[in-house]
Amino acid sequence: SSEIRETELTLTGDLCHHLRASLRVKPGEVLWLTDEHRQRYQVRVSALTSQALSAVILERRPGPIETAPPVLLAQALLKGDHMDWVVQKASELGVRTILPLISRHGVVRPQPERVASQVARWQRIATEAAQQSEQWQPPQVLVPLEVRRFFSSHAATCALLLAERQDTVGLTHVPLPTLPTDTVTLIVGPEGGWAEEELSHAIEGQCRAVSLGEHILRADTAAVTALSIVQSRLGR
Numbered sequence: 001s002s003e004i005r006e007t008e009l010t011l012t013g014d015l016c017h018h019l020r021a022s023l024r025v026k027p028g029e030v031l032w033l034t035d036e037h038r039q040r041y042q043v044r045v046s047a048l049t050s051q052a053l054s055a056v057i058l059e060r061r062p063g064p065i066e067t068a069p070p071v072l073l074a075q076a077l078l079k080g081d082h083m084d085w086v087v088q089k090a091s092e093l094g095v096r097t098i099l100p101l102i103s104r105h106g107v108v109r110p111q112p113e114r115v116a117s118q119v120a121r122w123q124r125i126a127t128e129a130a131q132q133s134e135q136w137q138p139p140q141v142l143v144p145l146e147v148r149r150f151f152s153s154h155a156a157t158c159a160l161l162l163a164e165r166q167d168t169v170g171l172t173h174v175p176l177p178t179l180p181t182d183t184v185t186l187i188v189g190p191e192g193g194w195a196e197e198e199l200s201h202a203i204e205g206q207c208r209a210v211s212l213g214e215h216i217l218r219a220d221t222a223a224v225t226a227l228s229i230v231q232s233r234l235g236r
């Protein structure tokens, strides 16, 4: 957490720990920090303990204005630590939202009593990865949703379903929106791929099937590849 005053600020909790333990910040160092309103602060660290970092504010600047559409990754739940890996890499790649999907061929079914702690864990992974890669805002991790409910409720301008072995357009060629008020949604399947009925629901729900080429990639590789292509095409 943070407390920002006129000429000084204090950081505590995870953020203080990250700066001290991961980034090895020392008293006297000059840093740029960004708050959740994209306001940027140039600060000089005046004191640092395991509990709190205090700093003098040298300069305030508004952060950069987002000009490209945000990206939402709807990722079918993956087993083991593969989901954690996707959450981390997607966050490094600047995704705005991560929506875990419960799909027919996915082997992972979230236990209702564990969902809240699982989402909190992914959110921590996402926040740390975003801080590490100097994103101004960490992505938001949403509560897992059934694929069918997602296809009937989403309202993205551009929803792209990653599907192998389909006669589909390549992700490198599909038109993307240009306004920051639009969203690009990338939907990636589980290890077992999409069920036929999920593909039909997706198409009925105005999703466009897109391909990453003729080879079948692992789901986690497909997610990161798709995000890299889209973020690069959006100029990030």
Ligand code: SAM
Pocket (backbone or CB within 6 Å): 161, 162, 163, 164, 165, 187, 188, 189, 190, 191, 192, 193, 194, 210, 211, 212, 213, 214, 215, 216, 217, 218, 219, 220, 222, 223
């Ligand atoms: N077992 C499935 C099969 O053989 O049909 C393969 C599923 S693949 C390992 C997991 C997910 O990654 C897919 O549902 C899809 O979303 C994505 N994917 C993998 N390779 C892809 C490709 N070449 N093009 C588009 N999506 C791909």
